[in-house]
Amino acid sequence: MLKIHKVSARIAGITVLRGIETEFSPGQLLAVVGRNGAGKTTLLRAIMGLLPLSSGSISINGTDIASVPGHRRTEFGIGYAPEDRVMYPTFTVEENLRLPCEVLGLPEAEIKRRLERVLDVVPQLEPMLARSGAALSGGQGKMAALGRALMAGTKLVLLDEPFQGLAPVLANQYAESLRKLHQLDPALCIVVTESNRSLLRDLPDATLTLERGELVEGEALTH
DSSP states (O other): OEEEEEEEEEETTEEEEEEEEEEEOTTOEEEEEOOTTSSHHHHHHHHTTSSOOSEEEEEETTEEOTTSOGGGGGGGTEEEEOTTOOOOTTSBHHHHHHHHHHHHTOOHHHHHHHHHHHHHHOGGGGGGTTSBGGGOOHHHHHHHHHHHHHHHOSSEEEEESTTTTOOHHHHHHHHHHHHHHHHHOTTOEEEEEESOGGGGTTOOSEEEEEETTEEEEEEEOOO
């Protein structure tokens, strides 16, 4: 589905990604692990078009998206939850969730259908819908960011360090939401980055390891 071919990227003149070559497949729940600074966030930002590539290409279902502006990449069914959540504080949680679909110009009926799906997967969000984005705790913000990513991500969902800083109860709820999503939408590809492999427990089907900007494929993980 999403193919990353010899991708390199720089930040402030420093090479952070070095010739990344991999593919994300439909139905995969994939972990990308590595130490802080290994390039995990940079990889997701490159996929989302939030920084330019030094070399290489990124394609989804055969369409090269490396030159597609970041704000248009959701049109390819890609959802993204950054590590810092980025909730609009003056919007309600529901408005934050609906925003990607409204930017895409989706009809109201489709937006409502997607919102219902999100609340089925992340039921903790329902009592928060009327709250402002500024009223959420850090953990609640991560749950809301997951929901927003699911509103746009019909083919691929990228989750950056979602378990970092979560209290155990919220971490369990987040993991359960991912399991339920995997069951409800078996064709969806879910990619989770983490610096602490143990936080992922038995979630991923497979794992990739980033070391100094280079990707090493790991063995499939058994459940």
